[in-house]
Amino acid sequence: MLSAREAQALREALALRAALAEGQSLTPAQAAALRTATAAALRTGPGAARPPARRGAAPGRPAARSTAARRAPSRSTTARPTVRPGRRRTARPARRTGVAWSTRLRVVALSTLLVPAVAALVLPGTDGGGLGDGPLDSTALALTAQTSLLEEAGRYRQLEQEVTQRQVELQQARDAEQAALLHLRDQQTAVGATAADLYRATAQQRYPLLGLTVHDDAATAGALLGQAVAERSGQVLTGEVLRARRSTLSLAVARDRVAHAESEVRAAAARADVVLATVRSQVDDLTPEITSALAGLGSTPVSGPQEERNQRATARWQQYLGRLAAAGIAPPPAAAITDPENLPAGFSPALSPAGQPVPGVVWAIVDTSPVTVLPAETVAAVSSALSQLGKPFVPGTSGPDTYDCGGFTAASWLLAGYAVPGTPQDQWAAGAAVPLADVQVGDLVHAPGGQDVGIYLGEGEVIGASAGTYQVSVQPLAAGSSATRVTLPAPAAANPPLPVAEAGACGAPLPPPGERTAAWGGWSNGQIPGDALCRLGVHRHALRCDAAASYGQLDAAYTAAFGTRLCITDSYRPFAAQVSAFTRKPKLAAVPGTSNHGWALAVDLCGGINVGGSVQWSWMRANAARFGFVQPAWASPGGEKPEPWHWEYGYIS
Known part of the structure; x- marks a missing residue:
């Protein structure tokens, strides 16, 4: 039997399913209610006593990791690429807390079928008909994935702030250490100067009393005064030595504080890295069906031709993911395809028009034709970006309700497990540059001048938070742009700044000389939707x-x-x-x-x-x-x- 608390959670779950059908995002409280209802359904539903069947682990994958969420559709005849024997998945936390992500997805998927049935049995007046269809299940899984990724992203942002604070404290400790070192050097200089004066002094100068004589009474007063002065110099030297010793101790304390601050920075950075690794692990487990549904979540309809362009880009991306799903191809993690000589089974290096391997992407064969397969992290970043279409542009923001261009690309890639800087200029400086001729979907595209950045979608289009449209929108790729690939290692030295160009921040149009207008977005006065x-x-x-x-x-x-x-x-x-x-x-x-x-x-x-x-x-x-x-x-x-x-x-x- 369900407790009253669980029954109430189950009622809320039914309301949540209606929200899922409308494409609404789950709040943390709603996600908790859904999990409670899921647990109730699993405990009381038919066959709950039987553990779910497991498939054998694929070669090179841990046996404990479920692959049920990645199972290919039954109509597919193409073998799913698997990792070669002996190859280990990288960028995995050594210890995972809670239930494995794939298990969580399987539980939620199972609950979408069991919750309505259980509700019909235990809740009076509940009609479970019409629920549990495939598209709704994919949407539910995508919403669950999005909620979890947003929680992890929020956790990373908190840790990022902690790292920043620790770095400030470290700098303060280093400043204090430098001040202590300079003070010690001043003290040592003073001691050295006084000691040198004493070393060069004659015995008569150091001990004026030696000049006393019974034959010269007039010299007595001078000798006594000189002795007092000499003794005073000795006292000054003793004081300087003591102060130098204290300065030495202060310097040691300052250095200990620096070491402690450095340890705190490393510890906070390590915790942040664990969160990023967790996010990458989660997105590695997402199937193309789920990421396809994720791309359609939360986008805001806009007016005019821009809506049609946005929809075409989203549909094209979802068709690409649908083709991968139909062929049973699961995008590999970025770490598994860094070496073109050692790729997972079923994949081959992607080649540029010049016949050279393209780093960070691979090819797979679908219906006798090569298809570019992007890393799982890139797929998650692009789907997350598309789900934000129509969100407003506001300078200096990085979501979740408003964005500027740098904040948008940083937020999209954070949901894929990569932390990139928050400004277009810093993203270019720290990114792995790739030739524009080899640009791939998911690459960061930097407009001429380096003040605008977006995510490449293919077909000569880019998604970004534009100051030209004042919203997240799909725009044509600007001629003369430059590109960086997030999944590749950062360069040893920062990229040189891009040449200056006549362009506004985040694509803001520059007003014609001599004119001042308030027009924006291509709208007419009073006709803004x-x-x-x-x-x-x-x-x-x-x-x-x-x-x-x-x-x-x-x-x-x-x-x-x-x-x-x-x-x-x-x-x-x-x-x-x-x-x-x-x-x-x-x-x-x-x-x-x-x-x-x-x-x-x-x-x-x-x-x-x-x-x-x-x-x-x-x-x-x-x-x-x-x-x-x-x-x-x-x-x-x-x-x-x-x-x-x-x-x-x-x-x-």
């Missing part, structure tokens, strides 16, 4: 996503100063609303189609800010620019058209 904007959390107010993020920071600072949130009356104003405002207030409202509100880059504020010279307005005048908001000259008190309530994101008018 809602899915290209971000809500401010107040009524239906929205702005361009980077402006919305900055507004949130401005709101937090204002709240800290005044105890109340910013009061807002207007933000993005669609064209129809501009027409209405101009009809009602022709002297105040801009001509429809010309308002900066129509670019989603202007706000009208209230609560005292609307009164020029007030405390609130003065605070905005002094602080708003720190968050990117300014009041144009024409709107300032005393301006051409005073509107103290009107503030814009950047100098756009």
